[in-house]
Amino acid sequence: MSSEKLTKEEAKSRFEKIVSDITRPMTHHYGLNVWIFILLMILSLFGYAYFIQVRDGLGVTGMHDYAAWGMYIANFVFFVASALIGMLISAVLGLSGQKWITPITRIAEMIAVAFAMIAGLVIVFDMGRPDRVLNVFIHGRVQSPIVWDLTVVTTYTLISTLLLVLPLIPDMAIIKKRLTNAPKWQMMIWNMLSLGWIGTPEQYKILHRSIRALLILIVPVALMIHTVTSWLFAMTPRAGWDSTVFGPYFVSGAFVTGVAGVIVAMYFFQKNYKLKDYITDYHFSKMGQLFVLVAMVYMYFNFNEFLVPAYKMKSGDDHHIMTLFVGSWAGLFWFAQIFGNIIPMFLPIFKYFRKPMPLMIIAVLAIAGAWIKRYIIVIPGQLHPFLPVQNVPDSFHVYTPTGPEIAITLGTIGMAITIITILAKIFPVIPIWEVAEEKGIDKETINE
Amino acid sequence: MSDNKEKKSTSRRDFLKSGLFIGAAATTGIGLFSSFTTPKETKGEKVKVMTSDGNLVEVEVNKLEKPKVPKFDSASLDLDELQKRGREGIAGKKWVMVIDLAKCRNARKCMDACQHAHHLKPEQHHINVLQMQTDENLAPYYMPKPCMHCDNSPCTKVCPVDATFKRQDGVVLIDNERCIGCRFCVAACPYSARVFNWSETIDEKKDNNDTYDIELNVPQKKGTITKCLFSADRLRENKLPYCVSACPNGTYWFGDRNEDAVTNGTTGETVRFSELIEKNSGYTLMPELGTKPSVYYLPAKDRVFDFDEEDKKRLEEERHHNH
Numbered sequence: 001m002s003s004e005k006l007t008k009e010e011a012k013s014r015f016e017k018i019v020s021d022i023t024r025p026m027t028h029h030y031g032l033n034v035w036i037f038i039l040l041m042i043l044s045l046f047g048y049a050y051f052i053q054v055r056d057g058l059g060v061t062g063m064h065d066y067a068a069w070g071m072y073i074a075n076f077v078f079f080v081a082s083a084l085i086g087m088l089i090s091a092v093l094g095l096s097g098q099k100w101i102t103p104i105t106r107i108a109e110m111i112a113v114a115f116a117m118i119a120g121l122v123i124v125f126d127m128g129r130p131d132r133v134l135n136v137f138i139h140g141r142v143q144s145p146i147v148w149d150l151t152v153v154t155t156y157t158l159i160s161t162l163l164l165v166l167p168l169i170p171d172m173a174i175i176k177k178r179l180t181n182a183p184k185w186q187m188m189i190w191n192m193l194s195l196g197w198i199g200t201p202e203q204y205k206i207l208h209r210s211i212r213a214l215l216i217l218i219v220p221v222a223l224m225i226h227t228v229t230s231w232l233f234a235m236t237p238r239a240g241w242d243s244t245v246f247g248p249y250f251v252s253g254a255f256v257t258g259v260a261g262v263i264v265a266m267y268f269f270q271k272n273y274k275l276k277d278y279i280t281d282y283h284f285s286k287m288g289q290l291f292v293l294v295a296m297v298y299m300y301f302n303f304n305e306f307l308v309p310a311y312k313m314k315s316g317d318d319h320h321i322m323t324l325f326v327g328s329w330a331g332l333f334w335f336a337q338i339f340g341n342i343i344p345m346f347l348p349i350f351k352y353f354r355k356p357m358p359l360m361i362i363a364v365l366a367i368a369g370a371w372i373k374r375y376i377i378v379i380p381g382q383l384h385p386f387l388p389v390q391n392v393p394d395s396f397h398v399y400t401p402t403g404p405e406i407a408i409t410l411g412t413i414g415m416a417i418t419i420i421t422i423l424a425k426i427f428p429v430i431p432i433w434e435v436a437e438e439k440g441i442d443k444e445t446i447n448e
Numbered sequence: 449m450s451d452n453k454e455k456k457s458t459s460r461r462d463f464l465k466s467g468l469f470i471g472a473a474a475t476t477g478i479g480l481f482s483s484f485t486t487p488k489e490t491k492g493e494k495v496k497v498m499t500s501d502g503n504l505v506e507v508e509v510n511k512l513e514k515p516k517v518p519k520f521d522s523a524s525l526d527l528d529e530l531q532k533r534g535r536e537g538i539a540g541k542k543w544v545m546v547i548d549l550a551k552c553r554n555a556r557k558c559m560d561a562c563q564h565a566h567h568l569k570p571e572q573h574h575i576n577v578l579q580m581q582t583d584e585n586l587a588p589y590y591m592p593k594p595c596m597h598c599d600n601s602p603c604t605k606v607c608p609v610d611a612t613f614k615r616q617d618g619v620v621l622i623d624n625e626r627c628i629g630c631r632f633c634v635a636a637c638p639y640s641a642r643v644f645n646w647s648e649t650i651d652e653k654k655d656n657n658d659t660y661d662i663e664l665n666v667p668q669k670k671g672t673i674t675k676c677l678f679s680a681d682r683l684r685e686n687k688l689p690y691c692v693s694a695c696p697n698g699t700y701w702f703g704d705r706n707e708d709a710v711t712n713g714t715t716g717e718t719v720r721f722s723e724l725i726e727k728n729s730g731y732t733l734m735p736e737l738g739t740k741p742s743v744y745y746l747p748a749k750d751r752v753f754d755f756d757e758e759d760k761k762r763l764e765e766e767r768h769h770n771h
Contacts, residue, residue: 057670058629059647065572068634068644128629128644128671132609135628139609146608146632236636237602237737385640386734387593388766390578391559392571 011445022428025273039418046411049404060404066389067382067399072126074374075409079119080229085258086112086160087222091215100286103278103430107265109164114419116157122412145231152224159218166211170433173197199447226251239316240381249301255294257370263287263363269429278430288354295345319384329380332372340369534662537615546701549748552590561694567651567666572643574676575691581763588755589748595641595676596741603633618742619680624672642675688713
């Protein structure tokens with residue numbers, strides 16, 4: 001950023017200021033207790049609801065034979081979508097030489113790791129026999145998209161974790177020398193993750209090379225996690241799912257969700273962690289532009305996904321399209337389309353809406369729209385199968401989520417936020433060494 | 449449970465009565481394993497039989513012998529043996545069902561027999577008699593809908609643990625000892641043929657000590673799938689499926705496509721499968737999906753009854769509601 005030559009003293013004092021700015025929230029806990037209390041409440045509620053579900057069976061949910069997949073699967077798709085952001089920010093933008101992403105890469109990776117980790121659990125909570133989860137390894141069939149999904153989500157979680165941990169190495173070395181008053185376990189983690197970093201040119205070379213290799217590796221894996229997740233639906237012959245654009249449609253939707261997630265997290269950390277000097281209006285403006293771009297791509301696939309069958313009105317599709325456009329699902333459908341796609345595509349074009357507050361509000365609504373969109377993709381199609389739904393209770397014609405079901409879903413979101421909270425508490429949310437380097441501070445000062 | 453079974457079997461006709469199901473001695477030097485003839489055949493007449501390698505040869509009826517059907521006593525088999533034979537299926541068979549829509553008058557005896565045999569709840573249907581009317585200008589009709597036992601089955605493809613699988617005799621079964629309850633198969637089935645045990649099953653407490661028979665899928669288990677099995681346990685005993693033999697209206701034909709013969713569950717009459725399909729323009733459901741069902745339908749032409757007036761009204765309301 002700055003090319004001026006700093007004196008040794010200047011560099012040192014600037015660097016110490018960066019370190020203390022970024023690490024202050026790690027030692028000062030503004031309102032953390034309240035936050036943790038809320039999270040614990042959500043998690044206990046989850047625990048109770050899941051106990052009931054295991055005891056009484058999936059019958060405690062609103063699911064039935066004509067909506068065999070409900071909120072859980074919709075939530076799973078949402079989680080996988082949110083996890084994709086790590087790859088977009090770090091890999092796609094990073095590899096293409098975008099410098100402005102430096103302060104937000106770690107936030108993106110934390111979101112990716114948290115959501116990817118919990119995504120797998122969401123599937124377990126959806127299982128009728130969670131006690132048999134190991135059957136997937138014992139009897140796993142390579143022909144099943146679930147096995148593909150399991151494989152890629154695990155791989156993605158692993159690479160994302162590495163992409164979080166590797167750039168942390170120099171930061172760990174910086175922190176362990178300075179935050180000496182931290183609890184012992186925290187010191188141990190920092191010491192362990194610093195991996196003996198002293199900042200030699202050789203270490204820099206290895207670090208840069210391995211990060212680059214992972215960034216390249218994560219692109220196809222990230223595309224696969226959401227493509228394969230879309231195949232859970234597209235590989236079946238059911239109306240509303242039987243689509244050839246589902247892969248890219250899901251991936252493009254995931255980018256919108258992910259960008260929105262990062263904007264909300266940026267806003268939270270900027271305000272709550274007092275990082276105004278690092279996460280600036282410029283970064284929000286850039287994210288706003290990115291929002292427009294990914295929403296445009298998503299719009300393209302939305303058109304393909306809905307306009308093509310709506311033009312033909314094939315039997316099966318006709319009913320599905322009508323219920324979404326003007327029928328019983330129209331309210332949710334148009335909410336998802338307007339707030340999840342149209343608004344993020346148009347409003348951030350104007351400078352005013354790329355300011356932190358307006359952009360954050362647009363992002364929150366986009367996340368709500370994104371969640372609802374997954375709900376709409378998963379459920380309505382099942383309620384209108386090819387053959388009539390007859391000789392079953394009237395309640396089988398609709399799907400109404402129950403209390404335990406909602407509690408478990410909220411619980412999984414609570415888990416992901418808990419992971420992010422913990423990560424953001426024991427690790428700096430902004431890469432200190434990278435930001436310092438960009439501000440023209442020499443490697444020697446950084447590693448002193 | 450075995451009491452009920454006993455009682456039921458008296459009201460049902462044996463699948464292929466003795467004399468219908470004939471094994472041939474090795475008169476031609478090739479191993480003839482089984483054949484199919486109609487009851488009219490008498491001694492001295494010649495009959496066409498199929499060899500194990502699929503050739504049709506003519507042999508004299510009196511040279512034929514009854515096949516030695518190995519007697520299984522299901523009760524004495526342990527879980528491993530039941531699982532093994534259940535997964536393998538019956539060699540040389542390709543079971544098919546033909547449903548004559550002109551005959552079905554919605555008596556629902558098939559549904560009752562099925563639910564009783566498989567310990568199902570009232571809302572759980574391995575076979576479901578649907579009231580069909582695809583267009584307001586088309587005549588309504590009743591359509592029993594079991595599992596189609598597709599040769600290109602979307603459900604078995606997606607199963608992550610091989611809990612649902614297709615056997616060599618074409619039957620699609622479910623192993624509730626292995627099922628993880630992911631319900632991917634329910635989502636994948638275009639015929640809505642699959643049912644899940646969402647909560648405690650009706651006879652869970654009572655059945656608990658019974659050995660699980662994969663060919664009957666009893667005891668049912670909470671958190672696992674259940675589905676139409678073509679009554680694989682009955683096929684094992686050379687009997688017709690529960691639904692087929694319970695029908696009072698002659699709607700169902702069931703048999704072996706390899707032998708090209710199907711038997712009517714009500715009349716006991718046996719005919720050539722290919723002729724039945726050809727003469728009546730038989731078809732399969734949703735052929736455009738490429739699922740290749742093992743269940744065939746004969747069109748509801750010249751129906752032997754009228755569609756119920758009440759049902760007509762209900763269908764009209766349903767159509768109205770949908771549009």
